[in-house]
Amino acid sequence: xxxxxxxxxxxxxxxxxxxxxxxxxxxxxxxxxxxxxxxxxxxxxxxxxxxxxxxxxxxxxxxxxxxxxxxxxxxxxxxxxxxxxxxxxxxxxxxxxxxxxxxxxxxxxxxxxxxxxxxxxxxxxxxxxxxxxxxxxxxxxxxxxxxxxxxxxxxxxxxxxxxxxxxxxxxxxxxxxxxxxxxxxxxxxxxxxxxxxxxxxxxxxxxxxxxxxxxxxxxxxxxxxxxxxxxxxxxxxxxxxxxxxxxxxxxxxxxxxxxxxxxxxxxxxxxxxxxxxxxxxxxxxxxxxxxxxxxxxxxxxxxxxxxxxxxxxxxxxxxxxxxxxxxxxxxxxxxxxxxxxxxxxxxxxxxxxxxxxxxxxxxxxxxxxxxxxxxxxxxxxx
Numbered sequence: 001x002x003x004x005x006x007x008x009x010x011x012x013x014x015x016x017x018x019x020x021x022x023x024x025x026x027x028x029x030x031x032x033x034x035x036x037x038x039x040x041x042x043x044x045x046x047x048x049x050x051x052x053x054x055x056x057x058x059x060x061x062x063x064x065x066x067x068x069x070x071x072x073x074x075x076x077x078x079x080x081x082x083x084x085x086x087x088x089x090x091x092x093x094x095x096x097x098x099x100x101x102x103x104x105x106x107x108x109x110x111x112x113x114x115x116x117x118x119x120x121x122x123x124x125x126x127x128x129x130x131x132x133x134x135x136x137x138x139x140x141x142x143x144x145x146x147x148x149x150x151x152x153x154x155x156x157x158x159x160x161x162x163x164x165x166x167x168x169x170x171x172x173x174x175x176x177x178x179x180x181x182x183x184x185x186x187x188x189x190x191x192x193x194x195x196x197x198x199x200x201x202x203x204x205x206x207x208x209x210x211x212x213x214x215x216x217x218x219x220x221x222x223x224x225x226x227x228x229x230x231x232x233x234x235x236x237x238x239x240x241x242x243x244x245x246x247x248x249x250x251x252x253x254x255x256x257x258x259x260x261x262x263x264x265x266x267x268x269x270x271x272x273x274x275x276x277x278x279x280x281x282x283x284x285x286x287x288x289x290x291x292x293x294x295x296x297x298x299x300x301x302x303x304x305x306x307x308x309x310x311x312x313x314x315x316x317x318x319x320x321x322x323x324x325x326x327x328x329x330x331x332x333x334x335x336x337x338x339x340x341x342x343x344x345x346x347x348x349x350x351x352x353x354x355x356x357x358x359x360x361x362x363x364x365x366x367x368x369x370x371x372x373x374x375x376x377x378x379x380x381x382x
Contacts, residue, residue, distance in 0.1 A: 002045040015230040023048060024080075047177055053077050055124065055139065062102055065111050069140075076125035080116075083124050084150070087143060097149040102142040103127065111142045119152045155179065157226055161191055161208070163199070167299050168240075168277040171199065180227030184208055184220045193237055204241045211236045214272035216258050218343040238275075243297075245280045255281045255337040256324045257328060259294065260313060262350040273355050276348075281328050281337065287349075288324030294351065311350040319350060 002023065005014050016022075023044040053075040060069030065249050072086055085096030093099070102115040116127055146153050158177040162170050176190045186204040195201055210217040212235040220229070246256070261274040279297070281290060287310050295305045310322040312331055322331065328349070329337060336346035 002048045040315065043066075049077075053127075057083075057124070057128070060140060060142050062100075062111055062142040065142060071092070074124055076123065078124045079121055080122045080127065082106065083127065091145070093145065095149055097151065100144045100146050100150060100153070101127065102139040102144070104142065105140050106138055109140075111361045114275055115144070116264045118154055144242040157229075159187065159226070159237055160231070161187075161239050163191065163195060164238055164240045164275065165199075166241065166243070166297065168275040168297075170238075170275065172196070178226055180225070182226050184224045184226060184229075185222040187226055188222070188239060201241055205247055206239055207242050208237060208239050209278075210236050211276060214260060214274065214276055215348065216276045216278060219278070219341050220342040224341075243280070255283070255329060256340060257281050257290075257332060257337065258346060258348040260348050262311065262313070262352050263355050264352055272350070283329060285328050287322045287326050287328055290328055290349075291324065304356075307353060309352040311352055312347060313350040315345045322349070357379060 005022075025044040054073060055076050056071055056073050058069050058071055070087070070090055072090060074086060076081060078086075081096060082098050084101065088096045088099055091099075097118070100115045100369055103110045104110070105112050116122075127141065148156075156177050157180050158175060159174055160173065162173045165171050172195070174191055174194045176187055176194070178187055178190060188208060192201060192206060207222075208220045210220070217235060246254070257279050258276060259279055260272045260276050262272050277297070279290065279294065291308070291310060293310075295302075300308070310324075312322050313318040313319045332347055332349075335344070339346075
């Protein structure tokens with residue numbers, strides 16, 4: 001705080017003490033500020049406020065957090081719009097709010113998983129401290145240039161979805177943006193419009209699933225609102241054409257088994273390493289019969305598929321070998337077979353084989369998936 005002193009007062013009357021700072025300023029009548037003088041230098045109170053609040057902030061692009069970025073001299077008491085406007089001006093953008101800002105994790109020195117929400121009343125000091133949980137405020141923010149002003153952008157939700165063919169192979173990656181009150185079915189139609197003509201989808205029904213560590217984490221109900229799905233918190237979204245035998249009321253109400261592709265490891269463990277898939281099963285169907293349908297669905301040659309072995313993979317225990325004559329529905333819980341939508345810790349059938357084509361998927365496009373290790377293999381331990 002800066003208080004004006006009357007010249008007639010003595011030091012004692014002005015309550016000046018050892019260590020107090022005196023700031024001298026020309027009288028207002030004689031003050032002739034040059035045209036390029038910063039506003040924070042026009043008066044002693046403004047200047048001292050500037051000294052107390054000034055901070056140098058590093059702004060780094062979100063897609064390249066390792067870059068040095070831009071350095072801006074700002075004030076801790078600047079509002080969100082002022083901060084965004086200063087950066088937008090430096091970047092040459094046509095709107096001060098065409099930026100999404102993300103704080104830095106003080107422990108990893110990486111961007112936090114979710115961007116800062118637009119808050120007109122928030123000050124820069126709060127933005128630098130957001131989510132720090134007691135840690136000292138940092139001096140780094142990450143930015144992403146967006147195509148809409150942030151208040152409008154936040155009314156929409158963006159999903160990164162990979163499209164897979166009938167062999168469970170990843171074909172392409174897409175970004176789909178919708179209003180929060182849209183349905184999953186609308187998301188799938190927006191995706192359909194982005195698919196190339198060569199995808200051969202036509203008007204076939206599509207479905208959307210979330211994949212986590214090479215398991216189908218959940219299958220989404222077409223009537224679910226996308227606003228209930230947190231775009232940043234999802235792992236890896238995958239869309240595919242619904243197989244013919246799983247379409248319609250009969251297909252949805254039938255029995256389904258989730259399948260994994262796994263590779264053997266020592267100590268009676270298995271690693272899931274490739275894209276999972278869902279198969280329809282019939283009452284009384286044997287593992288051998290299912291095996292033949294899996295081979296056809298994935299398009300695997302006879303010689304290669306002869307080395308594939310079926311395993312029962314419970315969620316929390318060691319895998320168990322399955323013989324061809326065993327009945328699939330007898331080895332799986334009814335709830336695992338009947339529940340189609342939503343997340344459910346279910347037993348799966350793992351198809352053990354050599355990983356001949358190690359590759360990544362577009363899981364890295366979901367920021368949280370890369371953050372939490374979607375690219376790592378799933379270990380099913382004893």
